Amino acid sequence: MDILPQTTLARISTDIRVTRLLPQRGEVNIQNGQEVSPTQIIARSYQSAQFHILEANRLYGIEPAELENLLLVDVGTPLEEGTPLIRKPGRSDKQKVISSPVAGVLAEVFDGNLIIQRPQKLFELRAMVHGKVSRIIPRMGAELQLIGSIVQAIWDSGRESHGRLFISTDSNDSELTLENIRTEMGRSIVVAGKLSANELLEVLENYQARGLIIGSIPAALIPKAREVVFPIFVTDGFGEQSMSAPLFEVLKQSSGKEASLLRAPRENGSQRSEIIIPTPDSQYVKSGNSGWDLLKNGDYIRVVMSRHNLLGKVITVHPEARRTISGGWMPGADIELNSGEVVFVPYTNIDVIN
Amino acid sequence: MIEVAEVQKEFKEAEEDNDVVVASYLIAEVGSANTVATLYELFNGSFQLVARGSSLTTAGSPWQDSVHGLHAAIQQVSDLSRRTLINNSNVLIRPVRPDGSGFDYFGTIISAAPPMRTVVIGLMDEVSIASARRALNTIYAQEVDCFSLADTRSKHEQLEALVNLKPDLIFISGGTSGGASRQLMSLVETAAMGIKLIDADHRPLVIFAGNPELRSEVERSIGDETDIYLIDNVRPDLENEHIDQAIGILGDLYVTSQSGKLPSGEFLIQRNDLPVLPVVHAFGALCEFVAALNKGRVLGVDIGRKSLSLIFAENDYVNLDVSSDLGLGEPNSKLSEDAQIMDIAAWAGIPQNKGAVEDHIANKTVWPAVVPLTLEEMHIEQAIVWANLSYAVERAHKRWNWSNEMALSPIRTLVLRGAALVNATNWKRLMLLLLDSIQPVGIFNVIVDRPGILPSLGLLAAYNPHLVVQLYQSISKDKLGWVIAPISSAQGGQLVLKISILREDQEPQNIEILQGDFKVLPIRAKQRVKITIAPTPDTDVGAGPGKRRSITLSGGPIGIVIDARGRPLTKNADPKSRQRHIRKWLKQVES
Numbered sequence: 001m002d003i004l005p006q007t008t009l010a011r012i013s014t015d016i017r018v019t020r021l022l023p024q025r026g027e028v029n030i031q032n033g034q035e036v037s038p039t040q041i042i043a044r045s046y047q048s049a050q051f052h053i054l055e056a057n058r059l060y061g062i063e064p065a066e067l068e069n070l071l072l073v074d075v076g077t078p079l080e081e082g083t084p085l086i087r088k089p090g091r092s093d094k095q096k097v098i099s100s101p102v103a104g105v106l107a108e109v110f111d112g113n114l115i116i117q118r119p120q121k122l123f124e125l126r127a128m129v130h131g132k133v134s135r136i137i138p139r140m141g142a143e144l145q146l147i148g149s150i151v152q153a154i155w156d157s158g159r160e161s162h163g164r165l166f167i168s169t170d171s172n173d174s175e176l177t178l179e180n181i182r183t184e185m186g187r188s189i190v191v192a193g194k195l196s197a198n199e200l201l202e203v204l205e206n207y208q209a210r211g212l213i214i215g216s217i218p219a220a221l222i223p224k225a226r227e228v229v230f231p232i233f234v235t236d237g238f239g240e241q242s243m244s245a246p247l248f249e250v251l252k253q254s255s256g257k258e259a260s261l262l263r264a265p266r267e268n269g270s271q272r273s274e275i276i277i278p279t280p281d282s283q284y285v286k287s288g289n290s291g292w293d294l295l296k297n298g299d300y301i302r303v304v305m306s307r308h309n310l311l312g313k314v315i316t317v318h319p320e321a322r323r324t325i326s327g328g329w330m331p332g333a334d335i336e337l338n339s340g341e342v343v344f345v346p347y348t349n350i351d352v353i354n
Numbered sequence: 355m356i357e358v359a360e361v362q363k364e365f366k367e368a369e370e371d372n373d374v375v376v377a378s379y380l381i382a383e384v385g386s387a388n389t390v391a392t393l394y395e396l397f398n399g400s401f402q403l404v405a406r407g408s409s410l411t412t413a414g415s416p417w418q419d420s421v422h423g424l425h426a427a428i429q430q431v432s433d434l435s436r437r438t439l440i441n442n443s444n445v446l447i448r449p450v451r452p453d454g455s456g457f458d459y460f461g462t463i464i465s466a467a468p469p470m471r472t473v474v475i476g477l478m479d480e481v482s483i484a485s486a487r488r489a490l491n492t493i494y495a496q497e498v499d500c501f502s503l504a505d506t507r508s509k510h511e512q513l514e515a516l517v518n519l520k521p522d523l524i525f526i527s528g529g530t531s532g533g534a535s536r537q538l539m540s541l542v543e544t545a546a547m548g549i550k551l552i553d554a555d556h557r558p559l560v561i562f563a564g565n566p567e568l569r570s571e572v573e574r575s576i577g578d579e580t581d582i583y584l585i586d587n588v589r590p591d592l593e594n595e596h597i598d599q600a601i602g603i604l605g606d607l608y609v610t611s612q613s614g615k616l617p618s619g620e621f622l623i624q625r626n627d628l629p630v631l632p633v634v635h636a637f638g639a640l641c642e643f644v645a646a647l648n649k650g651r652v653l654g655v656d657i658g659r660k661s662l663s664l665i666f667a668e669n670d671y672v673n674l675d676v677s678s679d680l681g682l683g684e685p686n687s688k689l690s691e692d693a694q695i696m697d698i699a700a701w702a703g704i705p706q707n708k709g710a711v712e713d714h715i716a717n718k719t720v721w722p723a724v725v726p727l728t729l730e731e732m733h734i735e736q737a738i739v740w741a742n743l744s745y746a747v748e749r750a751h752k753r754w755n756w757s758n759e760m761a762l763s764p765i766r767t768l769v770l771r772g773a774a775l776v777n778a779t780n781w782k783r784l785m786l787l788l789l790d791s792i793q794p795v796g797i798f799n800v801i802v803d804r805p806g807i808l809p810s811l812g813l814l815a816a817y818n819p820h821l822v823v824q825l826y827q828s829i830s831k832d833k834l835g836w837v838i839a840p841i842s843s844a845q846g847g848q849l850v851l852k853i854s855i856l857r858e859d860q861e862p863q864n865i866e867i868l869q870g871d872f873k874v875l876p877i878r879a880k881q882r883v884k885i886t887i888a889p890t891p892d893t894d895v896g897a898g899p900g901k902r903r904s905i906t907l908s909g910g911p912i913g914i915v916i917d918a919r920g921r922p923l924t925k926n927a928d929p930k931s932r933q934r935h936i937r938k939w940l941k942q943v944e945s
């Protein structure tokens with residue numbers, strides 16, 4: 001019987017595909033098969049549009065049908081302030097040239113109006129990983145391919161970066177404290193079990209940390225986390241959760257290696273943020289980073305709870321509804337927790353660590 | 355009482371005359387967190403729920419394909435009913451085969467698609483724009499901007515806003531029929547320019563529901579750039595509002611256009627034998643059906659991951675209000691004000707632990723499908739429901755233009771759905787929170803959609819009312835209990851009700867209720883009792899001030915709740931006093 005569980009990837013040496021997309025259509029300047037580096041700009045687009053409308057019909061009485069014949073420039077032409085745009089008809093001594101009131105590009109002629117798009121801030125999309133271009137997505141970006149390790153996070157603060165991984169705590173359940181902070185963390189991506197002190201974020205900022213990967217932070221720290229200049233990636237939840245041991249292990253094994261923190265696309269809230277550590281020389285082990293499967297006996301999972309996640313293994317899958325601890329009836333599975341206790345967990349709270 | 359016997363008699367007669375097509379139905383509900391499939395079939399003369407399967411909705415990562423979740427749910431139904439419904443090529447088997455495999459009709463209801471990001475265009479905030487908004491509030495939509503006479507932005511600022519927002523829909527209203535046109539056409543012209551500047555693949559759809567004399571001009575201006583729907587003027591004059599056609603079109607566009615934006619969303623809407631409906635419209639249809647059946651008003655509440663829907667239905671009319679900015683998943687990030695969090699913590703019974711509430715809310719945004727696994731999680735979740743509902747109900751009354759009198763109309767049935775409501779264990783506590791937030795009035799029963807099938811019955815209501823009556827009857831037997839909620843002008847502590855409860859073979863139990871009381875009287879599920887309620891002259895339990903009512907009813911997990919705290923409930927402005935009251939009420943229901 002079929003139960004599709006949530007899945008979090010925590011894999012060493014696997015085939016990884018990374019999709020890098022512009023926020024809106026623009027220009028992609030790489031080619032299929034090309035090698036790219038993290039800082040390389042692979043596509044550009046304008047961040048937001050600003051317009052000026054020249055109402056030729058209302059201001060100068062030019063009929064919409066006439067306007068195109070009177071234009072002195074084509075749509076798409078870059079304009080300076082004062083560039084002649086329209087020659088208003090009349091006897092030669094009464095002819096009038098109407099000039100562009102602003103700099104920009106003539107974007108459109110519409111119903112007696114000239115729409116001038118003004119110069120805008122450019123958005124530059126960087127590759128963020130070492131990899132090879134496996135597919136170009138026209139006008140939007142590209143898919144990059146690499147061999148490496150991957151850990152998925154459930155929340156990010158909205159920024160991206162890359163740098164060397166620095167494991168700052170001995171174990172997945174240790175808290176990052178002021179005593180753990182060392183100068184070597186400067187310009188590194190810091191990994192720790194959990195964090196609760198607001199001021200540590202400022203300390204890490206002073207050390208010019210490149211990022212922070214953490215099991216959990218209290219929700220009260222979210223506004224501060226969004227403010228600091230380095231990205232924060234949370235792997236397990238908000239509260240006092242430790243980082244799930246398998247996720248910590250993958251990161252620990254990659255200590256000192258270059259990693260990339262890739263945020264989840266904003267337009268798809270259900271997509272996970274990813275921590276990618278390229279290991280080009282490693283042996284290929286497992287394929288695909290979109291791997292998912294039906295829930296089965298033996299799966300290693302985390303039981304997702306509000307404040308403390310638990311780890312365990314699937315013993316029996318129950319597709320027929322059973323009574324949950326809280327009283328509802330749902331399909332799910334019997335889970336043997338790391339403590340040895342066996343509990344029934346509804347499918348909604350099962351996250352397979354793959 | 356539901357007049358089922360009459361309907362069943364009519365059904366039996368029709369069956370004997372071979373007028374009824376005996377059929378089985380497989381209905382899928384694709385929600386933002388879960389996908390549910392339900393199989394109904396006629397068995398021994400009555401329709402029954404054969405099996406129900408559920409899966410996570412798989413539109414998001416890692417699956418990125420809505421159909422996986424649907425097939426998993428159908429496969430569960432198949433396994434539980436021991437009947438093949440889908441073949442090895444993932445094709446639904448229709449109609450029923452001689453070997454018993456398959457089913458007859460497939461239908462889908464959907465709420466998983468993202469809300470329609472809408473720019474509203476109109477003239478007056480209080481007139482045409484208000485009507486446009488009332489129509490939009492009946493569907494999963496989010497107003498992202500509004501261009502009106504009150505808008506002080508220049509034309510190019512409006513143009514920039516439109517191009518940068520890239521909305522899914524532009525809803526144009528405004529202009530009384532035969533009225534002025536120039537100002538509205540100026541706004542339409544800006545919209546037309548904006549649409550032309552947006553990439554052809556991302557252009558918004560347009561609904562024009564304004565002055566009909568402008569239709570051809572609007573079509574000429576916009577029609578070449580995108581699809582435009584020219585419909586009835588939603589506000590033909592100051593006194594009248596016609597939003598029914600707009601509601602229908604908005605429902606269709608949500609299904610056809612927004613659902614198509616889900617990964618493999620087109621497959622969800624292609625394979626249906628019945629029209630695909632938004633879940634809120636199907637639930638609305640069910641509430642309207644129940645209101646007609648019971649000859650009494652129905653209040654429906656559906657709280658999901660990404661939205662909260664309120665439905666107020668009478669015999670021949672229904673009010674819908676969808677809040678796409680509320681819900682238990684992503685929109686919860688809006689619950690962030692300190693006072694709100696402190697109230698939630700108080701309702702959760704952990705007044706000193708604001709952090710636990712904040713963590714819970716944040717965790718729901720990243721793990722939206724999870725259900726509470728501990729008592730503390732359950733209490734926090736229910737308190738968040740309270741906060742969502744309090745806000746939604748107050749806003750719905752404003753959106754529906756309700757007078758105080760209308761807001762105090764007695765209801766006959768309260769219908770609840772959504773995982774947070776149906777998976778509760780402590781029903782008394784949940785009822786206190788619900789009554790505090792919704793503030794319903796009258797003598798009404800409380801129905802919980804435990805099997806999660808009511809919207810699917812709403813979809814079937816127009817095609818097989820017999821099935822709906824029979825299945826609704828079985829759900830309503832499993833009711834939580836009854837609520838008596840009077841309105842009274844009495845002062846706190848004064849007598850408002852005298853209640854006499856007559857159980858079989860027992861002496862009557864007489865109870866006096868004072869203004870401000872909140873009491874729970876245990877009545878077991880199968881126990882039938884006759885209750886006589888005698889209100890004081892300044893108190894009304896739905897029949898008029900001082901008018902006595904007698905009803906015979908059976909109980910449920912909550913028995914009978916008497917909420918004499920008054921309507922509307924006055925919230926103490928001082929947080930400490932407010933939280934003291936919350937603790938007092940919680941203590942009363944827990945005792």
